[in-house]
Amino acid sequence: MGVSPSGRDRLVQLLTSDGVRREHPDFNYDGDLPSVAELYRQMVLVRRVDTEGFALQRHGELGLWPPSLGQEAVLVGGAAALGPTDFVYPTYREMLLGWLLGVSISDLLSVWRGSSHGGWDSHRHRFGPMSIVIGSHPLHATGHALGLAMRGQSDSAVIAYFGDGASSQGDVMEAIELAVLQQVPVVFFCQNNQFAISHPVARQSAVPIVQRADGFGLPGIQIDGNDVLACHAVTQAALKQAREGGGPTLIEAITYRMGPHTTSDDPTRYRDAAEVESWRARDPIDRVRAYLATEGWEPAFFDDVDREAEALGESVRAACLAIPEPDLAAWFDNVYAEQTGELRSQQAEYVAWRQQYGGVA
C-alpha cells in the first residue's frame, strides 16, 4: 500500500458519515475493533479537553483558546499513525495532538493563560513548538527531515500540519519544494477546515489544495478529514513511505472548523448556520460510535468513556488553576543559551527595582 498519485483521483474515505466501512484501492485501515474503540475514546477525550479550554477562556482563566471542535479525527488518527520516533511540527490547531503525545495539559494551557510561550521538551515528546505565525514551520520540518536523511536515520519521519490559510504562505511552497528536491522524509498535512478565520478556502486557492502537489512533483492525497480511519491509514502510509526513502507526500484533509477560529472570533458574521449544521451530520465521533454499535460493541463502553471524559474535564480545570505564575526575572535567562552581560545587567536592574516595592528578590 504505497502513497501513489492515484490516491488523488478521489477523496479517501474509509468510514462514511453514517458509520459504514468503505473500501479504497490504495488505503486500508488495518486496526482491529478494539483499536477503533480506542480511537473513539481518544476523540471523545480530546473533545472534552477542548470544550474545557473553551470554557476556561469564557471564565477568564485563559486569555484565548483556539478550538479543535470537529477536527478530532485528524489529531487522533495522526497521533496513532506516528512511528515511535516520528516528529510533529504543529500549529495551535494540533495542540491536543501534543497532549496525545505526552505534552502536559499545563504546558499547553499555560500558552493561552499568558504564563509561557510553550516550553515543553520537543525532543522528548516529538512535538515541536506551536507555530502561531501561519506557515512558518513546514520549513523546519523540511530541515529536520533533511537532518534525518543526512544522518541516515531511516527509522524516523517528520510531519508538518498546517491549515488551508497557511497554504497561501510562500514559506509553505518553499518547504515543499526543498523537501521534494532533496526527497527527505517529511509529510505535509493540510487541515482544510474551510476557513482562514473568515476567508473561505475557495477564495484562497483557485484549485483544490491537493492539486498543488502536481506542480511540485510529489504525491497528493485528499482525504475525509472527519474520518479517523482514513486519517490514520493515509497518515501512516505517507509516513512509512517517507521513512523508506519514498520522499514527501501532501495530504489534504477535508474537514470543518465547527467552532470559531479562536474564542475572540465571531463566525456568525461570515458563515451560515445551515452550513455548520450540514457538517454536524458528518461529525467524526458520531460515525465511529455508530460503526462500533453496528459491530456489537459493548454499550457500557460509551458510558465509561463519557465518565472518563467528565473526570478529565475537571482535571483540566484543576491543572489550569495550578499553573504557576511566571516570573519576569527568570525570562531574562531564557533568551540566549549563553547569557549576555547586557541582559544580566537589565535583569539585575529589574530585580532591584522590584525589590524596592517589596517584590520577590
Place this chain on the structure above:
Amino acid sequence: MTELSLAKAINAGLQAALAADDRVVLLGEDIGRLGGVFRVTDGLQAEFGEGRVIDTPVAESGIVGTAIGLAHTGFRPVVEIQFDGFVYPAYDQIVTQLARHYNRTAGHLPMPVVIRIPYGGGIGAVEHHSESPEGQFVLTPGLKVVTPATAEDGYWMIQQAIEAEDPVIFLEPKRLYWQTGSVDLDATPTSLWSSVVRREGTDATLIAYGPTVSTCLEAAEVAESDGVDLAVIDLRSLSPLDLEPVYASVRQTGRAVVVHEAARTLGLGAEIASRVMQECFYSLEAPVQRVAGYDVPYPPSRVEDDYLPGLDRILDTVEAILNDEWQTESTGDGQWGQQGQTG
C-alpha cells in the same frame, strides 16, 4: 603568520570548522561548485562533499527555515545569504523563528546557526547589493551580531561564531574581501564578543565596525599629520556590545564619533551615543557625533562615495568638536517647522 585576504581568511576559517566538527554544514545559493559569488566557500564542496556544502534553490526564507530544522536535529548550520539586500525574504524566519526558538521552548531547542551576510557598500554595485542591515538584527532579542574588519578576525571570528550556542548574524564587509592582512593560524583568539582598541589616541575617539574600521584608521593617520591624536575602536561585536574600551577611551578624550555606513536615524550610533552619555557624562567635552549614511535608500553607485562616511566627513566632524563648533539641526518637520517654512 600567513598573508590572506579577508575572503580567503573566512574561507580558511570555514574549512577549519568543517574539518573540526561534522555537525557543521553550509547552505546557500551558488556556494558549491561556484564557491559563492565572492568565492568565500571556494573549494569547500570539493573537499567536504555535496552533503555538507549544500547548494540550495534561490529561496532565502527556505534556506534559513531549513537551517532551523537542521539545528533541531543537532546540526550546526552556516547559511550564506548572497547579498545583504537579499536577506529580507528570510527576515521573518530570522526574527520570528531563529531568534526565538530557544526562548519559546525554554531552552529545549537551541539554535547554533550562523547567517553569513556580505554587507555594506563601496563596490559600485546595483541596488540591493550595498545595504547595511545590522541595526535590524541588533534590535532583535535572541540574535547575536558580529562583524570582522581584518583578515585575522575573519579567520577566527567565523570559527567562534560557529562554536557559539546561539544564532549569530555574521556580517562580512564585502569591500574589504580583497584586502589582505596577516593571520596567525596558531593564535589564541580574542573573545568573539569583545571590542578592541585598534589605535590609542588622546584627542577624540572614533568608534567603528566592519567596513569603517579601515576608514577610521586612515582618518587617524591623516589627523596625526595635523597634530591631532585619534583613538580608533573596532567594536567587532554589535550584539552584545562591549563598550568598556569605548568608555575608557572617551573618559580620556572627552570626545566620541561613531562611524557607520548604515543610515543615521536609529543606527547603532544612536545607541552608542546614549550609552556613552550615560557612562561618560562628566567626561564629555562635546556631544557624541555620528558620521553615518543618510536616511535615504542606498544611492546609485556613481554617488555612493558621498553617501559613505569617508575621510573628509570624519575629519570635518572631528575638527568641529575639537573647536566646539558642532552642528545642530532643525529638521523643519512638524508644526513649528511648517510655520517656519511659511512664515
